[in-house]
Amino acid sequence: MSDLKKIKDEFLLKLKSKLNLSEVNQMKSDLFGKNGLVSSQFKKIGSIAETERKKFASELNVIKDELQDLINLKIKEIENEEIREKLHKEKIDVTLPERPFVRGKIHPVSQTIDEISSIFSEIGFSVEEGPDVESEYNNFTALNTPENHPARDMHDTFYLDEKKERLLRTHTSPVQIRTMLKDKPPFKIIAPGRTYRSDSDQTHAPMFHQVEGLHIDKDINMGHLKGCLNYFIKEFFELDKIKMRFRPSHFPFTEPSAEVDIGYEMRDGKIVIGEGDQWLEILGCGMVHPNVLRNVKIDPIKFQGYAFGMGIDRLAMLKYGINDLRAFFDCDYRWLNHFGFDPLDVPTNYRGLSR
């Protein structure tokens, strides 16, 4: 018995000292290995007197369990300590910069086109396109602006030939002509795109963007026009209420024609849309002129409807507080970065225009 106790005390003492994993494993085999101290005690059981045997065996088992538990605990302790030490050694300065990344941006005009398309999509308009180079006929004559019409003066036109038959479209309205010649009514389209006028100063660029709208059906009147634009402007500026004013104007391709102003005020040098009593012109529109319909072989008695055209760049400027039109096309990396949009910011019907 004293043997057992001796072994136990000796090893308990050993386990209290600082040990590494191999030392503990050595201890383990010293005790429980084939010829280990504990194992050899078990071998002794058979030779012990029958009266003593039971007691011995049970004491031996208790000691064995106790030592085994302690050793396992010690092993765990050591392992934990090792991990702790490893982690401590591996600690780094996480305030150092992350791995480099670059961020792309979508141009504000592209974003605005997507916003416009998304809004008109909801009320059933589809998107049409036309070429940048147009014939004089599609750009002017078919749109009831014959040669020598003073309205042509308002369009400083870039020409591609001396006869002035081919030009860079001065507005997106020729898409109306192309669309109506291609298909049969009804029509409900918008046509965003590049437009060109030989004009260049602070507020004019030789290239800019317009979006055309056209809705032709049997009974589309000026009330529909007003409703459509009222809806668009509210959605675009993301406002519940806007002040909108229709006032008579003149375009050769619409009759009656209107220009649309929206209310605004200046607050801290920034334009605030929707309030205030200043008026800002944002688009031109009207009922498609019967002459235009006749030019595309549509009977103006059976079909009628409206058209509108607005400057996309200007809408973007108003919405996003951009002051200089020319900056849109100056390609200054700092400007593009500042006013550009994340490519994941896709305007859609269900998520809305803004984040």
Add this chain to the structure above:
Amino acid sequence: MKITFDWLKDHLKTNLKEKNLLEQLTNIGLEVEGVQNLSSDKELFKVAKIIKTIKHPNADRLKVCDVDVGEKEFKKVVCGAANAVEGLITVYALPGSIIPKTKTKLVVAKIRGVTSYGMLCSESELNLSDESDGIIELSSGYKKIIGKNYFSKSKSNLIDLSITPNRPDCLGIRGIARDLAASGFGKLIHFKKKKIKSNNRQSLKVKIKKEKNQGCSIFGSCLITDVKNTESPQWLKDKLISIGQKPISAIVDITNYVMFDLNRPLHAYDADKIEKGIIVRNSKLGEKFTALDNKDYKLEDGMCVISDHKGVLGLGGIIGGTRSGTELDTKNILLESAYFKPGSIRNTAKKLNLDTDAKFRFERGIDPLSIEDGLNKAAILIKEICGGKISKIDIQKIETHKTKIVKFDINLVEKIAGFKISTKEISKILENLGFKLKKKKNLFELTVPSWRPDITQEIDIVEELVRISGYDKIMIIDPIKERKKSTLNKSQKLFHFLQRSIASKGYIEAITWSFTDSNYNNYFRDTKKEIKIVNPISTELDVLRNSIFSNLIIYLNKNLDRGFKDLSIYEIGPTFSGSMPGEQNTVVCGLSSGKKSRLSWIEKERNVDVFDVKKEVVQTLIEAGYKSEEFFIDNKTPDYYHPGKSGRLFLKKDEDLVAAYFGEIHPSIIKKIGMKTESLVGFEIFLDNLKLPAKTLNDQKNKFNVSDYQKSERDFAFIIDRDVNAQDLINAIASVDQNLISNIRVFDVYEGDNIPKNQKSIAISVTIQSTEKTLNDNDLENINQLIIETVENRTGAKIRS
């Protein structure tokens, strides 16, 4: 068109205020562009005379003037105008006045060391005209009122209207008054027409030659003899000054007054300078004359000229000539009131690049029945002011004015405008606008007033009625949220997808002009033809772009100059291959400069290279739904790419159309444009050459099919001629068994020691997996052998032992 409320009141009886007027003008389509308030300030502009000038001691171009402003002492004013000479009578602005053009307040200030008390003004500074060359020169008549206010005390503001080109009638005050009255803003005053009473015949013979394309159809005239041209009386001067015109002499002022009042342009000739008689005819090529703007004009064939027996006197309806112009000593005048055809006026003015007030009016269409009214009004005024005898009116015409009749169905108003106007209201509006009405059931037969060339059909009547009733009566009909057709078609969706796909790879989207500098365009033109713009805005934007690269590179370079180094920009938009509509292609074009991971503490920096742009192209196309296994790449690229470090991509091997190019930009271009960057790579994806994806997303997804059997990876190293493409090896391996070979990766390319000259080693890892079973060693060995054999046979490669 500039007007004042006071002048309007000559024609309009109203008690309403100016504020209401401004609103109403805009409401009926006569848009108020601006209102100038001169009244508070008018007393600070004085008639003054320059007494003495000396050269400014510190500035060659400036003078120091002693100016008589009606006070005891002369004012010292510094002035830079060349025409500031001793004796000139001009307009002096007192310190404290606000200069109308610049809206800045004038202060006493030192100009190059000499104190200037006030300022001598040009016409443009006072918003009287665009004339900014020199200061105002007033006639000697103003001598009597030196020190007095230049502007009259009228409280009426100057209202600037934007008159649309369809409304020539509103280029006269009376036309505006008529529209206002029709809309219920006051009542139009009707005058008893004053007529010339005379027994004398107009003795100067006038003839309109009957020629093809004769631009003049009516020529009315009257002769006024023994006049004494003088300065206009104050009321007339005030009237013209109030709308920003400068008084000149009574005769000129009267013709101007009638023009602004009635939109009836007139022209006064010195009758003594007309040789024998007036002939209105087409010009002949090479004819010359000096116009009242003191410029010489060389005419082409067929321009409508007013001539006498000696030659051209003036361009009818556009500008008179100096030879027959009236002056202060003119004794006998011939007053012209004619009708010139808009098209003819426009052609001539355009060819000669001439823009005058008369031209502006005639090209929009003058009331052909206003000829006599104009002559009567002006001649009587001239007689009143300048004395003399008036002849009878002589009228020559080669065409008579045809009255227009429009049949109008009153139901059309509601059909177009969406709201009703009562028949009574319709009659009232149209009558007030000058229409004559004949009613037949729901149909009106309308006689269109002669001053409304814009009205030709029913819809024009609707416009009149809606405009005068007010656009605020149009209801808002909310749109229905219903979509019958998809918003975007397939190619528009692809555009949208690629646009955002490239941006998601770190590229910043730019939008540049569709035109470009031909010098740069030539670098990237390839085999395309140059498309010149006939009238470019500048020589740097003289052609349509054949490639987006030219503009991108110009702007990228500007950004490099701003100190940026590592830039990635792109544009999606048109490039042009010809000058016919439709000869354009949509291209996504990107450029990337400098390095990746520059100055990173954690990653090794390196130059951007061809495999970066290849990645953008391939990844983008895969994302857009194209199968990379089918891509075919070779190295035939346009000459603006580095010939050894660029490639072109086809969606499939035998396809004709190039899907994309990618590579380094040719070093010689970078050198020529003086760009400083470590590396410049770019790509072009041609949208029109991409096959549009399958119908629906469901169609685009293949059946889900994966294998759970064990896969094994085998590595191979082949030695092969340097010129053979890796793609050939990969294709050969892929062809061995598409069911078993699930992935092929090149993991090393090596040239140099241990490899024969002009050869390279390519190491490839092949993943082999069956969908039916776990392959045993025997199966794998067979595949191995097959791969080696196929590659060796097809490409001439040798497996490295």
